[in-house]
Amino acid sequence: MRVAVAEDHFLLRDGLVRLLGAFGHEVVAAVDNGPELHKVLLAERPDVAIVDVRLPPDFSDEGLRAALAARAQVPGLPVLLLSQYVEPLYARELLADGAGAVGYVLKDRVTNGAEFLRTIQQVAGGGTVMDPEVVSKLLARKVRDQRLGSLTGREREVLGLLAQGRSNAGVAEALVVSEKAVAKHIGNIFTKLGLYPGESDNRRVLAVLAYLEG
Amino acid sequence: MKRVEAVRRCHRLWWLSVVALHWSTMVHIAVWTPVPGLLPRAAAGMRRLVDRERALAAEWSGITVEATPAPTAGKEREALGLLARYRWLFGDAQRFREWRWTTMYSFVGGLIACVPGALVLYGLWGLFLAAFGSYLADDAGWDGLWYLFVHVEDVPTGLMAGLLGLAAGKTGLWLAPGTVDCHARFVRATLAPSEQELMAARIAHLAATRSDAVDTSAAELRRIERDLHDGAQARLVAMGMTLDAAEHRLNDDPEAVRALLAEARASSSAALKELRDLVRGIHPPVLADRGLADAVRSLALLSPLAAEVTVDLPARPEAPVESAVYFAVAETVTNAAKHGEAERLWIDIAYDAGTGTLRVSVTDDGRGGADPARGSGLAGIERRLATFDGVLAVNSPAGGPTQISMEVPCALQSPKTTSC
Numbered sequence: 103m104r105v106a107v108a109e110d111h112f113l114l115r116d117g118l119v120r121l122l123g124a125f126g127h128e129v130v131a132a133v134d135n136g137p138e139l140h141k142v143l144l145a146e147r148p149d150v151a152i153v154d155v156r157l158p159p160d161f162s163d164e165g166l167r168a169a170l171a172a173r174a175q176v177p178g179l180p181v182l183l184l185s186q187y188v189e190p191l192y193a194r195e196l197l198a199d200g201a202g203a204v205g206y207v208l209k210d211r212v213t214n215g216a217e218f219l220r221t222i223q224q225v226a227g228g229g230t231v232m233d234p235e236v237v238s239k240l241l242a243r244k245v246r247d248q249r250l251g252s253l254t255g256r257e258r259e260v261l262g263l264l265a266q267g268r269s270n271a272g273v274a275e276a277l278v279v280s281e282k283a284v285a286k287h288i289g290n291i292f293t294k295l296g297l298y299p300g301e302s303d304n305r306r307v308l309a310v311l312a313y314l315e316g
Numbered sequence: 317m318k319r320v321e322a323v324r325r326c327h328r329l330w331w332l333s334v335v336a337l338h339w340s341t342m343v344h345i346a347v348w349t350p351v352p353g354l355l356p357r358a359a360a361g362m363r364r365l366v367d368r369e370r371a372l373a374a375e376w377s378g379i380t381v382e383a384t385p386a387p388t389a390g391k392e393r394e395a396l397g398l399l400a401r402y403r404w405l406f407g408d409a410q411r412f413r414e415w416r417w418t419t420m421y422s423f424v425g426g427l428i429a430c431v432p433g434a435l436v437l438y439g440l441w442g443l444f445l446a447a448f449g450s451y452l453a454d455d456a457g458w459d460g461l462w463y464l465f466v467h468v469e470d471v472p473t474g475l476m477a478g479l480l481g482l483a484a485g486k487t488g489l490w491l492a493p494g495t496v497d498c499h500a501r502f503v504r505a506t507l508a509p510s511e512q513e514l515m516a517a518r519i520a521h522l523a524a525t526r527s528d529a530v531d532t533s534a535a536e537l538r539r540i541e542r543d544l545h546d547g548a549q550a551r552l553v554a555m556g557m558t559l560d561a562a563e564h565r566l567n568d569d570p571e572a573v574r575a576l577l578a579e580a581r582a583s584s585s586a587a588l589k590e591l592r593d594l595v596r597g598i599h600p601p602v603l604a605d606r607g608l609a610d611a612v613r614s615l616a617l618l619s620p621l622a623a624e625v626t627v628d629l630p631a632r633p634e635a636p637v638e639s640a641v642y643f644a645v646a647e648t649v650t651n652a653a654k655h656g657e658a659e660r661l662w663i664d665i666a667y668d669a670g671t672g673t674l675r676v677s678v679t680d681d682g683r684g685g686a687d688p689a690r691g692s693g694l695a696g697i698e699r700r701l702a703t704f705d706g707v708l709a710v711n712s713p714a715g716g717p718t719q720i721s722m723e724v725p726c727a728l729q730s731p732k733t734t735s736c
Contacts, residue, residue: 155605162605187592187601191614210588213581239618 103226106148107132108139108165109184110157118152118212125219136164143172143179150226154209155185155192166192177201182225184209188235194314197230202307205231205267224267230307231267232314240314250312252294260287265310322492325376326432329499332369333426339365340418347401355401359411366414369421369503377500384410384509384517409513417506425499432495435488442481449474529703536598543594551587555580603642607632611642612663620653621680623661630667631728633674637704641676641724644697644708648678648720651686651693658682658718667728677721684716697722 105127109115112134119129131142135158143151151172157164169181182205183196196204205225211233212218221231240262253261256277263273270288274281292298295312297305342358367383374380406412442463445452449468452458461468463477509517562576595601603611609627616623632638645663652658658680666675688694688710698708706724 156601186588187596189602189614190617191602191606191610194617208588210585213584 103127103149103222104130104146105222106130106139106142106146106151107153108134108136108142108151108157108168109154110134111154114154114209114212121212121215121218125215135159136168139165140168140172143168144175147176147179150180150182150222152182152184152222155183163192166195170195173199173201178203178228180226180228181205182207182222182231184212188233188239190236190239190314193232193236194311197307197311197314200304200307200311202230202304203228205229206236207231207233208235221267228304229267230265230310232265232310234266236314237262237265249295253291257287257291257294260284261291261309261313264288264306265313319489319492322496323432323436323489325372325496326429326492329372329429329496330426330433332365332372333422333429335365336418336425337422340415340422343405343415343418347405348398350398350401355404359405362414362418366417366507369417370507373500373503377497379497379500379504381504381508382514383507384513410509413507413509417503420506421502425502428495428502429499432488432492435484435491439481439483439485439488442477442479442484444481446474446478446481449477525699525702525705528699532700540594540598543590547590547594548587551583551590555583555587558583599639600642603638608638608642609665612645612665615646615649616661616663619649619661621649621658621661623649623663625663626665628666629674629728630669631730633667633724633726633728637674637724637726640700640704640706641674641722644701644722645676645678647693647697652678652680652682652718655682655686658716672725672727674724674726675721676723677719679717679719681717683714684712684718685714686710686712686718686720694720 105122107115107118107122107129109118109132115132115134119132122129130146130148133139133142137159139151139153139157142148151169153165153169155163155165157168166183169183173179173181177199178201180203181196183192184207185192186209188206188208193206196206203225205221207221211221224231250258259277260273263276268276270281270284274284277284291309292305295309297308299305339358339362343355343362346355346358370381370383405415445461445463445468449461449463450471450473453461453469453474464480466473466476466480468474468477558576558580562573562580565572565576600611600614602614607629609625609629612627613625616625633641649661649663652661660681662677662679664675664677664679667673668675686694688698688708694708694710701708701722701724704724704726706722709721709723710718711721712718
């Protein structure tokens with residue numbers, strides 16, 4: 103895979119480049135600020151971009167803004183955001199275009215190399231990966247959306263795991279049920295949320311978005 | 317129509333002068349007779365009346381009269397002995413002014429305020445005489461019916477009384493607005509504190525809020541120090557020890573080393589999580605990145621209540637104000653979810669460029685009954701806002717709804733960093 107990396111801390115950037123190299127991925131660009139990231143994303147069109155939310159020059163949310171701007175021009179450009187914090191508001195903005203191929207995880211997740219690479223592959227493949235922290239924060243709320251309110255407890259659990267980017271097999275493993283049961287739950291979720299096949303290829307993304315909007 | 321309204325206002329002012337007579341009498345009695353509890357109550361009644369007069373002066377004539385807060389507001393002590401009571405009354409300049417004003421107003425104010433109304437009434441009497449004067453004098457046999465200098469006995473003299481009445485009524489209407497303004501000026505002249513007093517009150521306020529701010533930030537630093545010491549620091553020490561153990565067993569027991577390394581990684585994750593939570597409590601990243609509007613939206617997104625946020629902010633407020641207001645809103649939102657049995661929440665943020673004031677209101681549909689005097693949370697918010705000369709108002713009748721309003725005077729930063 104061709105990967106672009108945007109990270110202002112030298113050690114972390116270097117570590118990422120080495121990690122990706124060790125697993126046979128090509129790092130086409132490694133930048134340390136927002137404007138450059140935007141340029142690189144448009145010029146190189148990487149298979150996936152790994153972006154730190156907070157970047158120079160303002161050290162606020164340049165990474166997110168550069169990524170969103172690039173995705174506005176190149177719809178569905180896969181972006182995995184890394185951050186010291188997860189902010190559900192940012193997750194919502196990332197998902198808002200409904201195109202999928204986005205991820206938003208804590209920087210800590212980098213320490214588990216194999217897991218992190220799986221996350222990258224999922225995002226590159228058009229999946230949606232939200233950090234368990236985002237999901238657990240949103241789980242604490244009361245449900246406002248009537249469509250979400252009609253989900254059973256188990257279905258909400260399944261939806262939470264889908265938001266973390268798990269495959270059907272992954273959900274089945276986490277809940278200790280059969281894959282067939284998971285598929286049935288997911289079918290029910292789509293029906294209850296009014297997501298019908300054929301309308302969009304991204305029913306999973308749309309379901310997660312509905313979940314975040316809560 | 318405006319003049320008729322002014323006559324009505326004069327009438328109201330006249331009524332207030334009767335109230336003033338009541339309270340000035342009460343205060344005089346309270347000074348002279350040692351009835352327990354009478355003096356503070358009389359003084360409190362006097363203050364309520366004065367506050368109302370000040371409000372009327374501002375509303376009707378646009379004349380604002382500042383008041384220094386009474387030094388013993390709320391807990392006026394019962395003074396023993398005639399002399400002590402006198403000293404209590406005259407010792408505080410603000411209270412003395414109020415007493416002087418109430419006593420004077422009950423006579424002077426009453427007389428002035430009743431003039432326009434009396435003239436209008438007298439004018440109506442004149443018009444009545446024009447219509448029925450000759451009838452009253454001739455047929456009903458009323459003798460000695462005088463209107464000013466006119467002896468009403470037949471139609472021409474009746475008409476003359478009518479003309480004079482018209483003039484009197486007109487004069488009353490014409491005088492009314494001036495009288496209302498005159499009242500406002502009288503309030504200002506007798507009740508306005510001197511520059512020096514205002515300064516003294518301001519300094520006392522600043523000293524109190526500064527010491528609060530210092531206390532708060534010192535307590536905050538202690539909490540951060542303790543959290544670091546018990547949390548992340550301890551985890552890092554444990555991690556160092558685990559890595560050390562792993563190093564020692566590197567050659568003879570690779571399996572144990574693998575377990576130790578996993579443990580070290582878990583420790584590093586836990587330390588990071590603790591640091592994250594700590595930083596969120598000091599200054600939430602979304603507040604730093606996006607400013608108040610998005611930070612409050614994020615609060616709303618995570619609140620267990622269905623929250624609606626409306627924001628009208630042309631630019632970001634100064635960072636310290638932003639942070640204080642954010643934490644005040646966060647506390648209010650938490651309270652609403654915890655105590656109020658609320659289902660819905662409305663947060664409204666607006667900036668009034670005219671007065672340079674940031675206004676925030678948080679309303680919920682809970683069962684109400686929030687009292688800043690009891691809950692330490694609301695008192696804490698009040699203290700935090702007071703550092704910036706901000707104020708908090710709680711309107712929470714039993715049965716709800718609860719509305720918490722905050723107002724903080726502040727400047728906005730240049731629109732370059734606008735986020736909304």
